[in-house]
Amino acid sequence: MPTSNDEVLVVEAPDEVTPRWMTRALGTGGTDVEIAALRFEPIGTGQTGASYRFHLEPAPGQTAGPAPATVVLKMHAGDRVARARICRAYRQETGFYQTFASSTRMQIPRCWSAAISADSLSYTLVLEDAAPARPGRQVDGCTADQATLAVRNLAGLHAPFWGDPDLQGRAAWLRRADDETLRFQQSLFLGAADGFVGRYAAELSAADSATLLRCAEEFFRWGQGIRHHSSLIHGDYRLDNLLFDEHGHVVTVDWQTLEEGFPGRDLAYFLSTALPPADRRRHEVALVAAYHQRLVELGVDGYSADDCFTDYRLGMLHGPMTTMIGCMYAAGPRSADSDEMFLSMAANSAAAIRDLATFDLVPPA
The missing domain is CATH 3.90.1200.10 (Aminoglycoside phosphotransferase (APH), C-terminal lobe)
Known part of the structure; x- marks a missing residue:
């Protein structure tokens, strides 16, 4: 599981995610592949966070580590005042994937990247898409x-x-x-x-x-x-x-x-x-x-x-x-x-x- 807190992998909005960013995020979690294009749509109705499904298109001729067809990006939601009231929840979720996920024996989504800002007000997870579950x-x-x-x-x-x-x-x-x-x-x-x-x-x-x-x-x-x-x-x-x-x-x-x-x-x-x-x-x-x-x-x-x-x-x-x-x-x-x-x-x-x-x-x- 990823352990980096590199704030480069924290985004403030889904439209900040570029193919280059996604390539780096997947590489953090062990998938060495270049993403050439992507698109996203919102999913779910979370109250304390927002989730998006990203559809990924790898660069032509890729031979290493096939990219997933889709991933789910989960991140903070609301303004900074609202997020300050619940930022401990962001720390808990990011910390689970960084610290404990690899030791569990339960079925959880694969996590390629789990990053949180120094003030804990912003976080970004790149997770396996469990659809059609x-x-x-x-x-x-x-x-x-x-x-x-x-x-x-x-x-x-x-x-x-x-x-x-x-x-x-x-x-x-x-x-x-x-x-x-x-x-x-x-x-x-x-x-x-x-x-x-x-x-x-x-x-x-x-x-x-x-x-x-x-x-x-x-x-x-x-x-x-x-x-x-x-x-x-x-x-x-x-x-x-x-x-x-x-x-x-x-x-x-x-x-x-x-x-x-x-x-x-x-x-x-x-x-x-x-x-x-x-x-x-x-x-x-x-x-x-x-x-x-x-x-x-x-x-x-x-x-x-x-x-x-x-x-x-x-x-x-x-x-x-x-x-x-x-x-x-x-x-x-x-x-x-x-x-x-x-x-x-x-x-x-x-x-x-x-x-x-x-x-x-x-x-x-």
Whole structure:
């Protein structure tokens, strides 16, 4: 994976990308080919970044390292004031590809170039185009087979970094939730929960509203109680960030919420939001077992299947936290589609918390 922070490989707009620039970017990632021409179109609807598909035409007579027909260029979006509020996310995503991607055992896009400016306000990634694979959709959910692919892929992120004491040493920028951070996050969570339950009072059941509000109240103690296992975690491992193809492969994208944390958070967040409650109840034992089996296959030992299921139960507060903070502090405009997505995620994760008695596992005050 590329490790250069060369600011020459950071662009401020896609039309700054020339054939010469693309030739250099591909060369950084090990593809020695001259690009003669290119064109691009925007793809996706990211809130904190912008993505473009570039179609590449190599120079005639190329014999070394065939160029990909297309690549995806991902970069910052918005003005500098807006970017200053979220630039840590740029550092996280660029840092993942620079520092950790080569050690994962999960399916991720190949990255030819990952560069970020000195002030972290601008970044540019040149990534493998996963098309025709398509992202999942939260409101639609996924099948049990797709969920199995996803949880086994997730274990491929967690296993290589399981209990690694030197993650911070390898990446000083990597987020980690100390008590001060937990208090700050709880203040955001409390405000977001009040706002969310108030906004959607007519659509939420009384049980869901009570569960969501209690999640915010319990958050600090929960955060202190999930420090017995740690790894590198995605932080937003949900269907919209997974690309599925017809051959049974799944590719994980969007690493802006990367941190060192409790692996059960990723697992619980995915299963509680990707499957309707009835499907989750039917399949969750087998799905958690599939995740655990893959951890063992990849060398994690001393971690029982029972402990794994308990950690899955305990990780459930991640769903309401991420959903409600994401909803109430979203940079993009509110829409009917976003309302449907956030409500689905909140209701599904609240049901899982009640089904699995997650609050019983939170340390008492």
